[in-house]
Amino acid sequence: MRFAPKLLGAALIAAGLWACSEPEPTPVPTAVIVDRGPTPAPTPDLQPTSEMAGSVSLWVTWKPDGVRALNELIETFQSRNPEIEFAVSYIPADELRAAIDEADASGTLPSLIFAPSTWAAELFESGITEELSTQPTDEFRMLVHPLPWAQATYDGQVLGIPVQMHGNVLYRNRELAPIPAGTLAGLVQADEALRGTFNEGVAQDYGFPIAAPFAAGCGGQLMLDGSAPNLNDPLARCWLELIRDLTPAGPVFFNSNEDRELFESGKAGWLIESTEQFDRLSEALGEGGLTIDRWPVNQATGDSLAGYVWTENIYFSSGLDPEDFEAAWEFVGYLLSEDSQLTLSNPNGAAHIPVHISAPPLPGHVGQMHSALLQGTALPTSILRAEYVELLERAARAVSVLGTPVEIALQRAIAELAAVPDV
Secondary structure, three states, X not given: OOOOOOOEOHHHXXXXXXXXXXXXXXXXXXXXXXXXXOOOOOOOOOOOOOOOXXXXXXXXXXXXXXXXXXXXXXXXXXXXXXXXXXXXXXXXXXXXXXXXXXXXXXXOOOOEEEEEHHHXXXXXXXXXXXXXXXXXXXXXXXXXXXXXXXXXXXXXXXXXXXXXXXXXXXXXXOOOOXXXXXXXXXXXXXXXXXXXXXXXXXXEEOOHHHHHHHHHHHOOOOOOOOOOOOOOOHHHHHHHHHHHHHHHHOOEEOOOOHHHHHHHOOOEEEEEEEHHHHHHHHHHHOXXXXXEEOOOEEOOOOXXXXXXXXXXXXXXXXXXXXXXXXXXXXXXXXXXOHHHHHHHOOOOOOOOEOOEOOOOOOOHHHHHHHHHXXXXXXXXXXXXXHHHHHHHHHHHHHHHOXXXXXXXXXXXXXXHHHOOOOO
């Protein structure tokens, strides 16, 4: 997924990493998938029932297999909490944001909204969702791996609870590239081996969302907590050298879908793209034609490249009745349990990438994506100034497309950074 640099952060990266690049249609009325009242008391072999009551309504964008798994988990939860009522509604992903605004205006928001972590700040600042720091979130923090938990917080506040991971991973076309490349040099050599075949090694996009986390291959991150990049740090030079060394591995694009189109057409061996595009890429390459590799190593440092990792969060709507809030809180804790996370990660079912800290090795493409994401870098939740993003992209373009020496590109970027006015 790509986007043009604007004010980056929750609003900007959400456009590129969650929804498609097509314009968002006007929302249609929600389709209720499940609407259950209290269920009969469980059979004696189940856990004792609680006296907790309340109503929990959920909005999800999940595919049918995911909704089916969710309904099964609700049934099990209700067997132990028979006085809690549920209503689950499906909203198409590209209609969710508009539907939230419409429901907020009409006072019909659900109890829980399942939405991208990149929306956390804007939903809270709009008064739509609840800040959770006063709640016992430590019990959830202990269940969630630190990498996805980083997507729960913004400016020291807990704004949502991660329920599944997403992120950018390295896809491979098994037909063009039968074996993985463990290093940057290996990717370049793979491209050289394909010369004269009208095929490429890596279809590359060096826009900020893809290229910035490559700095993990230099042992760090370019930008922390929304602050300006420290271009005088050796890491900045290493990052540009990494970009230079990787460029010969295949054609370079910036903030477009041309790299994905090249890969989908079967003319590139590798592609860095979102886990949310797995189904589309698998369909394009055919059954068994797609796999996910671990990130290659930058042989100059011994560190692996990485991609940004984000999550789908569960947000609590503002102003919930205390009884309903308690019921919703209990259910969210149930979804974070190891058993629930395993149910949702079934590759033949919901195929969600779990956030649970104790998730075991997983089969199939879910396991491959999970392993790759755990190598990743948390997507910044703070606002990144567009000026910083743009100057880093200009430096990457200079080195990769124009052939500018790293030292010259770096000094230009330092001068541009000095000219950015303070906020």
